[in-house]
Amino acid sequence: MTRPQRPGPGVSPLPPYRSMLVVDMKDYSGAPGRHHAHLNAVIPEILQSAFARCALATLWTEISFSDSTGDGYAIGLPAERLPFLLNPFLGSLQDELTDRSRTLADAGLSPIRMRVSVSVGPVTDSGANAVSDGAGAARVELHRLLDSDPVRDLLARSAEVTRVAAIVSARAFEDAVLTGYTEESPDLYVAAPVQVKRYQGEAYLRVPAPSGDLLTSGFRTDPDAPGADRKAPGDSSPTADPAAGRSVDRSRNRRGGIGAISGTVHSIITDPTGPINTGSGQIYNNGPQDFRENR
Known part of the structure; x- marks a missing residue:
């Protein structure tokens, strides 16, 4: 037993x-x-x-x-x-x-x-x-x-x-x-x-x-609250914009007040921190000796 x-x-x-x-x-x-x-x-x-x-x-x-x-x-x-x-x-x-x-x-x-x-x-x-x-x-x-x-x-x-x-x-x-x-x-x-x-x-x-x-x-004010944009600070990876047919930056830390630009773009002058994605034309990034061209 x-x-x-x-x-x-x-x-x-x-x-x-x-x-x-x-x-x-x-x-x-x-x-x-x-x-x-x-x-x-x-x-x-x-x-x-x-x-x-x-x-x-x-x-x-x-x-x-x-x-x-x-x-x-x-x-x-x-x-x-x-x-x-x-x-x-x-x-x-x-x-x-x-x-x-x-x-x-x-x-x-x-x-x-x-x-x-x-x-x-x-x-x-x-x-x-x-x-x-x-x-x-x-x-x-x-x-x-x-x-x-x-x-x-x-x-x-x-x-x-x-x-x-x-x-x-x-x-x-x-x-x-x-x-x-x-x-x-x-x-x-x-x-x-x-x-x-x-x-x-x-x-x-x-x-x-x-x-x-x-x-x-709402009940929460922190950036990680449910429904908030969950990208990490500084994440500028492009996401598709079906209306414009091209990629645009949707980073929450973007400066300069530009959200998305569609159509033909000629010249943009902005903050030195960038970045910007565009279809054609020239981009002047307002830093010393900083000139970028994207076609």
Whole structure:
């Protein structure tokens, strides 16, 4: 009889998978110190009310671990609850913060705006909300995403009417959005590279109520954003222009304000950095002793 093999030394089972959410209040440190205790207490109250207003009050009772970060709050829920943290919760949180802005104004406080991070993965969970609960690489990712520039930029470039800017881990996006469990279009999310300290990965941006520069310039302003010209800086390789029947330079770093020229070309005087592709005629490149002829 073959004796059963024992697991190798050091092998251990994965901790349970949990869906996680953490929020952070924008400009918390800018509020007078005497209001901080009130804000610390009101943040989880806002989250609970946001769950209730979208008919998810029972999810608050399912929280397996929670943690105040002072200017924010983190919670862990069963993994199968992940879709609800994206839809309808993010929209409900936007509405909750909009309604509460009036009360805060009466108390002399600025409207609360929040960054939100959502992730899923294996983390420790004793079921007793112990100090060590919620530990693991997925929890580190949750907080790194919250601190990343792409989601911070969303609130910086939007008006006060945008109360919520969210960033979602790639795993959470794939598991809950791409599979259709959130019942929303993946096109509502914008991919963004994230690098914070030693963490590096891709995440997805979501803004329930965009405003300001987000409406005119989009969620991302970097040149590598989806849909942008992906040529490397200085890449002047020609691309075919079907209208002109010849190759033209479409480099984004071109100077001189000339995009494409079709038809018979006689003389062009331009910047010394060039380059220019033309059908016939002469080209004067405005550098010392620099004359080029292309026929």
